[in-house]
Amino acid sequence: MFKSSDYVVQSVNLLGSDTIEMLTQIICQRVFILPKQQQLKKNGQILEHSKTLSKSNLKNGDIIFVDILPLCKITINTGKGHKPVTVEVLPNDTISEVKDHLQKESGLSMYNRCLIHEGAVLEEHKSVDDYNIKDGSILFLFQRPPELVALTFQRTSGEVSELKFNPRDPDSVQSTIQNIIKDENESASKSHVYECKQF
Known part of the structure; x- marks a missing residue:
């Protein structure tokens, strides 16, 4: 049985393997309280929606109180x-x-x-x-300001360079790679990347 704040008592037939979440769905169908607005309690203890009735120590004839959480x-x-x-x-x-x-x-x-x-x-x-x-x-x-990654690489001339880009932004990554290729006039695979650090 469950009892809401307006003192309506209703009986429900469930199995021990059924979950508290299933009970909230039944209550929703009967008294139109959204499941996520229901806080179910037995003897003052809040019942977790994911647990089964048996794991919540609910037995035949127990009374469950339904508190309605305000939107x-x-x-x-x-x-x-x-x-x-x-x-x-x-x-x-x-x-x-x-x-x-x-x-x-x-x-x-x-x-x-x-x-x-x-x-x-x-x-x-x-x-x-x-x-x-x-x-x-x-x-x-x-x-949020974007997280930047510094890409340090060695050019074919031996000079070390650093480019910063946002790794979550595909356009930024592609633009960075194209800049390396353009500067080197060779494929990105020939650039030796030896350090990558995050700011």
Whole structure:
């Protein structure tokens, strides 16, 4: 049986091998609470969605309480030329999931971008709740500076040269190789690369 905050008690038939996640799906079908908004508890203990009923020590006749996690609307300023975007998130959403919501709503690529709240760069594995982000909070999306790699090589003349490029940007890599070929007037395979360091 499960019981939500409005005191509706409903009975559910499940097997011990079924997961808590399956239970959240059934609850969603019956009372229209999204699975990710459900926090299921037995005797005050939060039940992990990935565990089975038997591993969660649930038995026939146990009562499960359903807490409804509130959705909060946050605004994300995405920079010049773009309108702020409002997304709905849960307290237990990770910052990575927030960026996924933002990408779906805005169409902007999240490649090499970070979110900032109250002056702090948000780590992707941490949750909305970890950063005390509430309904009405404002976040900022920033482009991280690209990581550069210095490619040191020896020219056929014996001179040592260094070129810097962004290894995640195919155009930058191709341009760097073409510059080496142009300067040497020979194939890149004849250039001897002996050191590669990251900044």
